Amino acid sequence: MTVNELLPLAVIASSLIPGLIIFTLPERQVAVRTTLNLAGAVTKILLTGLLLIGVVSGESFAVRYTVAPGLELVFKADALALLFVSLSATLWLFTTLYAIGYLEQAPHRSRFFGFFSLCVTATMGIAMAGNLFTFFIFYELLTLTTFPLIVHRGNAKALRGGTVYLGYTLGGGAVLLVGIVWLHHLAGQTDFVQGGMTALLDSAPRLHLQAIFLLLIAGVGVKAALVPLHGWLPQAMVAPAPVSALLHAVAVVKAGAFGVVRIVYEIYGIESARNLDLLAPLAMVAGVTILWGSGRALFQDDLKKRLAFSTVSQVSYIVLGVALFGMAGTVGGLAHLVHQGVMKITLFFCAGNYAESLGIHKVSEMNGGGRRMPLTSLAFAIGALGMMGAPMTAGAVSKAWLNQGAMDAGMDWAVWVLTGSSLLNAAYFLPILYRLWLRPAPAEWPHERIPARGWRETDWLLLLPPLATAGTVLLASLFADAAISPLSLARLIGRMEYLEPSP
């Protein structure tokens, strides 16, 4: 086994092994657990860095294993995989820190952090999957490992949310499986190949290919929260804040969107997808989701639910970018995968802070929060501005590329959708900012758990992650042209996915 084969497996092991060990630890061994968590997270980032350097200089990292005659488990760390891996690895570190602070004294922490690590392991597997078979295995593993996190609190509401989650995701998984087996049956394999499986696509009947596409997209669309398969996402908000952060920025929803990317670019290929008339319907579904999600968000008073619907909307930017034929659309969608991740996680961290420190769960309770928790509110503001596409934020960068892509693809209606969504984003985020900074605070907060002491507004473990990710939102925009920015990586990938030089 060469080093190149070992590295992808090591990335997976870096969270799998700590996770398994953490399960066996008794509750009170906080120090051991924290060390394992952080060691795993740091190791993963280091390994990701190695992989990134390797991929940028043209090396390939792949490992195969035969499970059954004709079925192989394949891990391949290519540029697209690393886009997702680097996002997950970095955000995992921050979420781990946040979770340690958030769950101090909470019951069942060993169980929580065990499944937390397994969840990230599953995400890594999804990112580095080299064919649909491997992708599916880790996709379902992700469902299984996130369920205990959602129902962690154990009350009736949490269990109900978990049941809804399972219903949607297992159903989506079943549909996905049918599509994958059908594809495997037609093609003999389901490998992800840059440019798509051109040989198959020339020979198989058109209707079959379109039907398989529908099944595949429906399957991954559940996790990607495409309307009308998005119903589980607001229900899953019963989870503790670190879980919501992880689900919405790093793991589940991104996995769905990533699946769409892989299917369109590396199973069908963007040119074939256009020839089969698959891109226009996909773009329309994405458009509907964008507007629907933003629209529903306007009417939510519960902060996390508002953010949930915002996620529904924002993740479809990625799907829209994928469906827009042309380099600009591709780059915009891929960059937004990372940008939306950092922005949303910032918002969820802040929402968690408000809930934990002051007992605030609703937007209507947030009056005056800015003065009580200035740094948190600053991070929130940066994240919200990014969502709106304000200049100097990461959101602005990806939106610009997406708009360009819409015009390149001749889908001018998409520009209107994007603009409409930005306006709606402003409509549901600006009032929050107004309340935070410009309204007087109430006499008493709903449930102040962490009292302010001098400069300290909340626990530092809860404060550092949102500030760091908010900083990343700004950095991703300011240094968008640097070699290691998400945008540059997206452009690298985009160049490789098109068979002919694109317009």
Add this chain to the structure above:
Amino acid sequence: MPDDLFDPLVWLILLPILWAVLTFLPGPGRGAVVAIVSLCLQLGCAVRLTADIIAHGARTHLAGGWPAPLGIPLAADGLAAAMLVLTQAVGLAVALYARSYFRDGSSLWFWPLTGFLFAGMNGLFLSGDLFNLYVTLELVGLAAVGLVANGGKAEQAAAALRYLMASLIGSGAYLFGVALVYGACGTVALDHLAGMISAPVPPALWLAFALMAAGLLLKTALFPLHYWLPPAHGDAPAPVSALLSALVVKASFYLFLRLWLGPFACLVALAPMLAWLPALLGSAAVLYGSWMAIRAERLKMLIAYSTVAQLGYLFLIFPVFGGGALALQAGLLHATAHGTAKAAMFIAAGTLIRVGENDSVRGMAGVANQLPVTLFAFALAGVSLMGLPPSGGFLAKWLLIDAALSSGQLWIAVVAITGGLLASVYIFRVLHLAFRVPDGREELRPRPVPAAMEWTALLLATASVGLGLFAMPLFALLERVGT
């Protein structure tokens, strides 16, 4: 000859008989260690046999050197070897569990009966002629009934009696079929019969096939002939339920499969629509069994109805044999994955019920948190039953769907997927409770549980999941099917 003296074929049958007698002589409740040591040896024999078959192809052994039709031929091909390894492996794990489980002395004659059960099962997998198959089938049935009745309670006697009657009807029909076959062909040796039966087929053989199939389907509890299974598996002690659900029902399925692929292959080729009957009944079994499991009040009843549903899957492979080797691979992999997973589930349930002193599904809420290893074993086994990756159950489901697509029988793929979703409903019914915060009523009194009880369940469950990744030897064996 020195070579024949250590022939694994022979020892696989002899050893269980030996330890059945040895564990009987000291009196009730004794003999666990002898059984466990012997099962280890048997597992070694099975593995050696497997290696032999992969290397050299199918094997035969003539008992006493007498050739058929007078003698009793023993035969082992890939399919038989795979079933043998499954049987010994699951048996060893369950035996380790049972030793701790029955420490309170309630085992009575568990060990001798289990010994005869294994002798019968090994004999069944190794038999090369129809009549010997009848004898071993009957031995397995009687031993299994004995195990169910072993506890001594009245409801166990009722369940055992119902099981016995079903078993006797099944094997009675089978025997009549054997008589008809002998009348038509003059031999009962499997390898001779395969060549002998060709078109046109006399009516006696059609009747024989119908009777033998019906008898075996009754013994495999295919819907609607499943009525005896839930009480028998649900009321028996946990190790017994594990052996019954995991292994005994697979023995009659194996026999049915053997008949379908061997002597009666010609009849099947003449009437392909015949394959639809087991498949339709199997689909009904999947739906009905899952429905009853979802509604079950008692944990062991839930698991027993789950067996009814999972057995239905096995019969879905019959219409899709046209798709090449996939159908057989799917069937065997499913049988193996289900065997290990169901055994794990029953023994995990046994531990949970014993510690919680409550056998209802609702009662699992309090105890699940005290036994994390057992609960994890239950969850892993559930993953395989639901057909979620990366388990053996998932790989079997994949192969089944692929086979269905290859033969154009799409409805089988739909049934497989639906069954998986229904299974997740009843599995998560139990797993949900593990996460529920117990309200004050449930005491959390810690109670020590022997490590063997928890870790054997986990071992079996891990094996079931591991089959999804390490099944290549199984596929190698399946290339050596048929003499």
Add this chain to the structure above:
Amino acid sequence: MSSGLLFAIVGCLLFVFGLGGVILLDHLLRRILAFNLMGSGTFLVLVGLAQRDGTPDPVPQAMVLTGIVVAVAATALALALARRLHTGASNPPPPANPTCRDDRHA
């Protein structure tokens, strides 16, 4: 009509009656008797087969002997279970043991 054919027909009839009895009857002892009838029918068919040529065929005779042994064992088991069901009594209780719980089996 040759004796072989006679045996075969009677054997089939016995088998059918026996099978019907096991399935349809309620009384436990009668069901056990019906099972024995089923077995006898099968044995009769086999015996008929044994004498269809001039010389007696040993194989079906061996099968019948084995079958009778199996039927006897099965009948004994059935009767023992029927008796236990009827009287509700169990065999001697397991040895006294402080951790043993009689009233709960699992």
